[in-house]
Amino acid sequence: MNLRKxxxxxxxxxxxxLLVSPALFFFIWMLSLSLKYEIDNGAYPPILIPERIAWKNYAGVFExxxxxxxxxxxxxxxxxxxxxxxxxxxxxxxGIARMRATKSAMVIMIARMTPGLSFLIPLFLLFQWLGLLGTLVPQILIHLVVTVPIVIWIMxxxxxxxxxxxxxxxxxxxxTRWQVFRNVALPIAKPGIVVAFILSVIFSWNNFVFGIVLASRETRTLPVAVYNMLSFEQVSWGPLAAAALIVTLPVLILTIVAQRQIIAGLTAGAVKGG
Structure with a gap:
């Protein structure tokens, strides 16, 4: 029995x-690129661990x-x-769960599956008409297209x-129904809320398309800033990898810190459903 276990x-x-090895390999390789000078990044055969650490790549990102x-x-x-x-x-x-509104749930799923680009052009015209382009307000509002369906579907x-x-x-x-929701349902649903919070942060933080279309020079977000480091003349892989790691780090730390809550929230439904 022990041998079988x-x-x-x-x-x-x-x-x-096997499942996580591709992602792990790419993360390690990106870390290696960020710590090497450009001459080492272009070396063949590739160098994984450099002899000299190029900390200037990280300093250059902020400079x-x-x-x-x-x-x-x-x-x-x-x-x-x-x-x-x-x-x-x-x-x-x-409300959808208690009313068993399956049609509304399907509408939410369709909204979740619909590409964000489908909403970008009409919302761009709307924000342009309102004079909000170049501010943070349209970016916050258009990110709701991504975050709201995630939260609703999970909850x-x-x-x-x-x-x-x-x-x-x-x-x-x-x-009352509101008191039941606030004092009974919400405390029980804390693990699910944590999962919805984490996934919303990840999808919103990593969004690139909305930021590059709606942002000005002063309202860019980090994914857009990393993209702007690319140039037609030359791609500096070290600073680019360092910038990508800096962008990834907050979400990575948040996920590691809240991993127990994420696992509890994702598995609670299966346990209670049984």
């Missing part, structure tokens, strides 16, 4: 390694680009879009698995 655990570990401004813009856009998405999506997910799935007995007992005691 060992074999099963080894096989599962091997399968997980040659206004990265602190772009970092602040990304925080404002991502934070605003995520906060608004939670304020709209959590109550909407609860629908989560609220459908939460027990109704506690809510029914609260309503028998005289609580």
């Amino acid at each position: 060992i074999v099963h655990g080894t096989w599962m570990a091997f399968c997980v390694f 040659s680009n206004n990265f602190l401004l772009y970092f602040k813009n990304s925080i404002i856009v991502t934070g605003g879009a995520t906060l608004l998405a939670l304020m709209v999506g959590v109550p909407a997910g609860y 629908i799935s989560y609220f459908e698995t939460t027990p109704l007995e506690l809510e029914e007992a609260a309503m028998i005691d005289g609580a």
Whole structure:
């Protein structure tokens, strides 16, 4: 029995390694590029671990680009879009789950699957008419196209698995539907809210298309700033990889810190549903 468990655990570990190895390899290679001088980045055969560490690549990112401004813009856009998405999506997910509005859920799924570019042109014209282009407001609002469907869909799935007995007992005691939602449903749904929060932050933080179309020089976000480091004359792989890692680092840290909550939120439905 113990041998079977060992074999099963080894096989599962091997399968997980095969699944994550491509992403792990690309991350390690990007880290290697960011720590090498350009002569080492162009060497053949490739050099993974350089003899000299090019810390200047990271310093150059902050010296040659206004990265602190772009970092602040990304925080404002991502934070605003995520906060608004939670304020709209959590109550909407609860209402759809309790009313068993399957058609509304399908509409949300279609909105989630629809490419964001489909909304970009009409919203661009609208923001241009309102005189908001070049500010952070249109970026926050258009990110809701991505974040709101994510939050609603996750919360629908989560609220459908939460027990109704506690809510029914609260309503028998005289609580209103809003009080039931605020005092009973929300505390139970905290793991699901954490998952919705993390995914909204990831999708909003990494969004590139909306920022490059709607932003001005002073309202760019970090993904757009990394793209602007490319030039027609030469691609400096070291600074470019360093900038990409700087952009990835906040989301990576957030995911590592909240990994237990993410796992709990993703598995809670299956456990309760059983």
